[in-house]
Amino acid sequence: MTNFWDTVLNFAETTTARIGTKLLEDFGRLQPTLKSDGSLVTSADKWADEEIRNGILDTFPSHDILSEEGEHVFSGAEWCWVIDPIDGTTNFTRGIPIWGISLGLLYQGTPIFGYVHFPNINQSFHGYWHGASSSDAENGAFMNKRPIHTSSDSPSQNQFFNVCARSTAVLQKPVPCKIRMLGVTTYNFLSVATGAALGGVESTPKVWDLAAVWAIVQAAGGVLVPLTEGSVFPLQEGENYGDRSYPTLVSSRAELVPVFKPLVEYLGEKR
Structure with a gap:
């Protein structure tokens, strides 16, 4: 039987890679519109949001979803995905290559898994935090599947x-x-x-x-x-x-x- 966390990671990896490939075609080419909170949105944000939500519904039908471009009210579901289809829309529209697709998975309202893919710079991050409390996942953080850790250096003008x-x-x-x-x-x-x-x-x-x-x-x-x-x-x-x-x-x-x-x-x- 496929491990639940293998399914979660595979879904996040394949979904963000597929969507990122399409978003690269629109990178720096779309005119944004202004939302009520003053932030920018494009047709690409809305397309990516719908694609991710549909993918979650197909793969994890019992999970809830919150997203920047969709539902904002938390239902209290045991499992809930929180998604940002394009984090860094301003960079995306201006042709600045740092922007990403962000997926967080909440258990009982708290994030225990995260995945963020940055298509332009070919960096993907994921991590598990306190996952062992609800499954067999071990805590750990990774960039392009290699372990990462914060710095132990002291503050200085070289940091x-x-x-x-x-x-x-x-x-x-x-x-x-x-x-x-x-x-x-x-x-x-x-x-x-x-x-x-x-x-x-x-x-x-x-x-x-x-x-x-x-x-x-x-x-x-x-x-x-x-x-x-x-x-x-x-x-x-x-x-x-x-x-x-x-x-x-x-x-x-x-x-x-x-x-x-x-x-x-x-x-x-x-x-």
Whole structure:
């Protein structure tokens, strides 16, 4: 019998690869429209969203689905996929090659598996976090199927800290690392998982920005710290997550949280 987690990984890998191949044909060629929250969307986002949702319904008919372009209310289902068909739509429309397809699998409202595929740069990340509590999956994080782990280095001007466009006020304080702005929430956080950066912050991520990387980053040894009261996960039954943002700090290890958190606490205060 095929292992459940083998099925999950194979589905995520083949689905994102197939969709990524089609999206590469549209890369840098589509005109976006503006959504009510000010973010961009294209016909490619909507097509990819429908393709992923249909694939989940065919392969995992008992699983629920939340997606940026579709359903936003959590039903309370035991298993739920949270998908972002194109994370980094602005990069995608402007011809900047860092953008990805993100799939997170929640068990009882908390992410325990994540998969993010970046077609242009040929990088695919996946990870299992606390999966052993619900199956035989072992914790672990991978890029292109090779194990990854966060860095044990100390902050310095030879290390990176990632920011988003809405968190640039961090530059008003001395930052113990070089700053990078990548324009994609998942890649921002996954670069910490690989050890490329020591930390990062996102001011307005939604649950579909966080679900996949929540599992991968922690499996790689990293720490995600909400900057507002309460935790992002587990999701609550009946809640609409369409307009909720969760300012989040990511750190390569717990010891660096006191170093980075004072730089970005203002993001939580703005909520």
